[in-house]
Amino acid sequence: MTEGRPHTLGATFDGEGVNFAVFSEHARRMTLCLFSPDGKQETHRIDLPERDGDVWHGYVAGLRPGQLYGLRADGPYAPHMGHRFNYHKLLIDPYAKRLTGHPQWHDALMGYTIGSPDADLSFDTRDSAPYMPRCVVEDPSFNWGRDTAPNTPIAQSVIYEAHVKGLTALRQGVPHRGTFLGLASDQMLDHMTRLGITALELLPVQAFLNDRFLVEKGLVNYWGYQTLGFFAPDPRYMAHAQLSEFQHMVARLHSAGIEVILDVVYNHTCEGSELGPTLAFRGLDNRSYYRLAQDPRYYINDTGTGNTVNIEHPMVLRMVLDSLRYWVQVMHVDGFRFDLCSTLGRTPTGFDRGAAFFDAIRQDPVLTKVKLIAEPWDIGPGGYQVGGFPPPFLEWNDKYRDGVRRFWRGDVGQVPTLADRLTGSALQFDHSGRPATSSVNFVTAHDGFTLMDVVSYDTKHNEANGEENRDGHGENVSDNMGVEGPTEDPKIAAARAQRRRNMLATLLLSQGTPMILAGDEIGNSQRGNNNAYCQDNPTGWIDWDEADEDLMRFVRRLVAFRKDHPILRQKRFLHSRERAVDGIEDLFWRHPDGTPMSNEDWGDSSLRVLCAEMRMASGTPPYAQREEALFLVFNAGDPVVVTLPPTAGGRQWTLCIDTNTPDALPHPVTRAPLKVPARSVLAFVLEPSRD
Structure with missing residues (x-):
């Protein structure tokens, strides 16, 4: 090993070897762990020899793409000071381009000893390597041929929100169902192009964790909002463990004129609270990567997941920006939807539309060219910020969703609300030079009822989630129209079909940027489950065999009508x-x-x-x-x-x-x-x- 270079973080192959560079402000030693090709044997532990500022780095000649590796960080284990280093724990490189799999739950993944008094203050000496995935050195170069980004103007965009697996798992004739390659199939491209959508917005595809409490109940993290690696595609969506599968999908979608937008989670990670596992960021530099409470043993939890990423730290902010640029420049995606985006703009004095994250995005010559969509809320103080984001951000508009549902449910006094929603929610967005397209209009999204369920259920039915139906939204602004769930009554069925057409027509006749939930165009139901985050099964998958062909034709007609009439899509x-x-x-x-x-x-x-x-x-x-x-x-x-x-x-x-x-x-x-x-x-x- 030689000293290498600190400038490019992660593992970088240059044709003759691999440069490793890792950020840690408070570590005393950073060790590179190399593994055998099958990943079972840790063959070398090599301390990175140089430190420039807070970047540890070294170069290993002769290493090639495919090399498996991990990290160990040595430093103080002092929870009351915010430090949780534990050299016995194998760590994921935050910049890893690919992972071999997912962590296998075992108590050794914890930096502390479970069951001991004041558990998180204890220190666990078991090696976690047998239960951790390996990072993979990758050369992400790809022959893009004549790939050209569609660059669809936002005023002409129709967004289609979908899950990689859920969209294809039950689609007959699709090869490699449930994967990126399945999404790139002729059948799926044909469906999306005939529907007329211009952008496919994918639920999280960055590597994520299956929560322990779910695994113990025989469930998994289906949606993916527990990020483990911000650069690596999740292994479950790759048929052959190759980065090129994602790139191939993007190229195919681009060839059909469809943009790719990724739902990204930079507000928190999968490591949870002080009682969570030590997988990457906590073990590399807990005090830098996370926002800590006044007592730094604990975490600020503005996200409801146990931790909050410290986006104000310059190196953590750099990691987020590097990740975004990587997905744009190397993987050719066309935009991002930021989960709990209010968290990314929160400072010690509250939400700030001029926070470092927004300022960094707005001056970036790469990121200002792609679509940026904020989920404008979190559970922290002052977290609801619909209309409060700076340009060029678009925002999910839940006021639109609830206003349209209430109007068609027949609630009194809803005509003024519908008028505002129909014209781009000007009260929220007509300021600071923002266009009417700033409002991302939707009547359904992954989080909540499907459109079929909005007209079929009065209450949620989440018993299959194993939380005694306590999870999920209690108020869904829904209406079963006389019968809870499926019905054989033709009058009720006809009324439900009519209301679905009404809501979809309202969506596509409104000023703003429309977003359709995948499956709504064919009448897909989740059987009343309004929080299918753990339902990697037919509940969470789209049922193509029961597709409502009449509704699908009508939605195609609505989308085409919107495209033909620019009055409906004004800036x-x-x-x-x-x-x-x-x-x-x-x-x-x-x-x-x-x-x-x-x-x-x-x-x-x-x-x-x-x-x-x-x-x-x-x-x-x-x-x-x-x-x-x-x-x-x-x-x-x-x-x-x-x-x-x-x-x-x-x-x-x-x-x-x-x-x-x-x-x-x-x-x-x-x-x-x-x-x-x-x-x-x-x-x-x-x-x-x-x-």
Whole structure:
């Protein structure tokens, strides 16, 4: 071993050997452990010979990709000072590009002795190596050929949130189901392209841990929100243990014009509280990697998982940025959705939209070119920050989800709320130069009921999770419409189908960036489980055999309609006369009889119908003005007679979308006024008269 270089962290192959570099501010010694090809024998322990600042480094000539390795860090075991070094524990390199598997639960994974008084203050001397996966030296180069990122403008994006395994596990004819290669199959590409989505947002694919309490109950961590390595794809999604499988998937999706967005978890790690295992960060430098309480024996827990990553430490921030750039530059992904993103912006004085993480992202020439989506909440103080993030971040908008569900459930006084959600939630997002696309609109997501379950269950049914149905959200803003769960009643089934069409139509007719939960387009159900994080089985997988083909055709039609009509996907916020900065209206709220809505009308809690005429926002460049107007009707009540806005100059209104007759072809409206069916959505386009 020679001194090597400190500049590039992790294990870097240069064609002749491998450079190792590891950050630890408080360690006294850093040891590289090499293993035999089968991983069973630890063949060498070599102390990294040099330290530059807080980076330990060394170079081993002759090592090649495929070499298995791990780390051991020596330093003080002083929990009351925040230090938990234990040289007996084999550690994952935070920059490892691939892992051989997952930790196998054993008490030796703990840095302390379980069962002793003040357990975490004790010191365990058992070697954890037999139960730990190995890091793998990788050369991540890949022949990308003519791969080109789609670079879909966010205003034209339709996001499809999916789980790698859940999307493909039950899809007949897909090779390598449940893996990256399965996602890259012809069958899956055909489904996504015909659906019309532009971006596939994947639940966590970075290596993650199966929690011990789940394994002991015969379950696993299915969703993946317990990160073990920020650079390594999770081994369970690779059919042949090759990085190229992920890269192949990305290239295939790009060839179909579909972007890849990763759900990433940088707010916490899988090591939990002071009673959790020592797998990587805790053993390398607990005091640097984690935010500690006033008594540094304990952790600040703004995430609800037992720990919080110390994103304010410059080397920890660097690790996160290095990870993001790696996934963009080496793996060619197109964006990220940040789990519990409020945590990443929290400082000792609270949430700060100018925190180091946001400032670092906003000045980065690589990361400012990709899509950045925040989950704008956590459980810490002041953690709910919908609308509070700086550009260029988009944000998940749970206000949209709940407002749309309440309107279609028939709750009183929801027309003003729907009006705000329909126009991009301007109260939250119309500031700081942010576009209307900042709001990521959704009616369902992985966390909660599927769309089928929103209309089929009043309460959650999470008994299979083994927590006596205590887990998951208690308030789902759902409605079983008369029967809890599946039903043979044709009237209830028809009403459920109608409401699903209504909510999907509302989603795709709203300003903002729409996100569809995979499976909703075919009526997938999780049987009332609203927290399927541990259900790696048919409960959590999409049931393709029971696909609702009629609904799928309708969703394709909705997506195509959105793409054909730029009025629905504007960057600028629409404003009625009272709110128009330049006095020019581009948004008209009307009563069914055609008269304008007054300020007093919005306070009428008996309203069940919302009629909106939309035009291109004032100030829109001429090249974007390709159509004149849309007229949208959202009727959550009984049948109502609607008078369409007047036309002139050889123009006519064409009915293009009607959730009551989803297969009807577009046709001009020749009779006025028009009877709108109960509980339905209609969309009209102002067009030149066909006469």
